[in-house]
Amino acid sequence: MYISRLIMRTCLYLRYFFHKITRTGTFGPNRAEFISTPHKEGENQVKNFLFRHHVKQFHGSSCSVASVVGVINAILQKERPLNLTPITQQGILDKVKAAHWKERMGDNGYHGQRGLPLAVLAQVVKASLDAYAINYKSVETVQAERPGRLSRSIRETLVSRLEQFENQGNCLIIAHFDQGSFVQDLNIPHISPVGGFDLDTGKVTILDVDQSQPLPYKVGFDTFYRGISTDYNHIFKPFGFGRGGYIFISL
Template structure:
């Protein structure tokens, strides 16, 4: 397993330096733009809550924990039930047992697997909301596609949900995406909540929980779509990772 890990890291770094040397990928012209930590003139309580409860992951594989903590505290606050001390990442791991989440965050993972593929993230999100008795209408696990016959419908639905979130806060999106497609980092599966959407420009704001990203950032919708629809490196398939997508929580 360790040999496979080092092989994977070597391939990822070769790809990273190739993009850097050729000024392609996230090193190209269309780069992510940093955003302030708090949006100005914000009347959407859900969107404002996501910024307020935005936290960084505590190690390189715990992006799911930071993302879910942000969403859980936002929804608890929105429903008037936020405790005096917000739910911490450790609280989540201690209370939510679905998918061996806590074990997956350990140094050896669960059966050698760390992090959460998209379907497993869906299980953990539902279990977290149920554990803290958070009301919601629906939770959907949406795997992205690049199939031309389905991509247009996927993008149309995603844009509509992003616009509804930004305007009304009636749904929250947690993205599962190729991080190196958006920022100058390795092309690895990553998880973070969406923090905003501009329907006029199509720009999407990511509340990236990676500690290497000190601020949220904004990318074009097309670039966001490419990131969530990436087919992860084939070596990731051995650990349950296929293609990206998103979790949609309908309030």
């Protein structure tokens, strides 16, 4: 296990330093735009509450926990504003048993599996909504296709849903993406909630749960789609990671 992790880290850092030296990837012009001003609350309560309950992951593989607990707390505050004690990351791991979530967050993972591939994330999201008796219409898993003819309808639907989130506040989106496609970091599978969509510029706000990213940031839609449609490095295949995408929660 130690040797395989060492090989993985070596491959990832080689790619990272290649981009840094050649000024490509996120070291080029298409880097994230960090948001330094505090979120100004508006009429969209779901969006407001997502920012309020945005937390950072407690270790390198727990981005799913921070993402889901933030989403669950945002929905709970909207549904039960007078009776809300925010749930904690440890609390949700103790309560939600789906997909051996808690075990996957341990040092050795569950049978060596750490973190959550897209399909497993969907299981955990649905189980979390049910565990806290949250009313919702549906939970949909969308695996993004690479840019091209097959991706056209996926992209159009995603834009529509981003607009729905921004305008109506009756849905949420949790992105499963290649972190190195957005920020100057390793090209690894990562999970974070979407926190906004600029209707004029088409930029997507990411409430990144990584502790190394102290501020939310915006990326253009094309960059966002590339990040979620990434076919993760082959070194992640044995751990169940294929391609990114998103979870769409309709309230």
